[in-house]
Amino acid sequence: MEKIGNKKGWMRKFFKITVIFLVLIGLVSCGGSPTPIIPRRSVIAPEKNELVDLYWTYKDELNEVAQIVLTSEALRQRIIDGSRNFRQISSDFVREDFSEEEWEKIVDLFEKIRPSVITRTYYGEGNNVIHVSFSTRRVGEYVFSVFLFYFEQPGRVAGYRRFEEFWTGPIEHLDGNWYISERVRERDR
Secondary structure, eight states, X not given: OHHHHHHHHHHHHHHHHHHHHHHHHHHHHHTTOOOBSSOGGGOOOOOHHHHHHHHHHSHHHHHHHHHHHHTOHHHHHHHHTTOGGGGEESBGGGGGGSOXXXXXXXXXXXXXXXXXXXXXXXXXXXXXXXXEEOOOEEETTEEEEEEEEEESSGGGHHHHGGGIIIIIXXXXXXXXXXXXXXXXXXXXX
């Protein structure tokens, strides 16, 4: 009889632990962790020439979203207030900074070009930069990263040239206020 009692006690403990575990999972999943605009596994890692093609295919949408992001007073204020992580658009965490129509256009662009993040920087009125980042691509011993940049003032490109060696790679004019870059580095071992 004692073995049966031990089994029942063990099963009760196992049941309680399982219930607690499931409740914790439920709390964490409902607890406000941001939902990505697109699933992380659907983010693409285009080659530079593929990104150029994406630009020309979705040029109008890219320009429209760049203007939406640049004119969001709420997002600009987050940056001024020092909320560095809130300048990035990759999840519904900053959704409240946009109207419903604007948010739909941002989501639509994400679904079309599949970036990992759109980031806005703020250096004062009229001196803003949008950069669109994609997943990295590994080929042999190298890692490739590509970016699209929108410079509200194209003269701001010169300030970004200092990042070419360690972050962006060479920045080249693409069209209008848009620039493209590709960084190639050796893979960490």
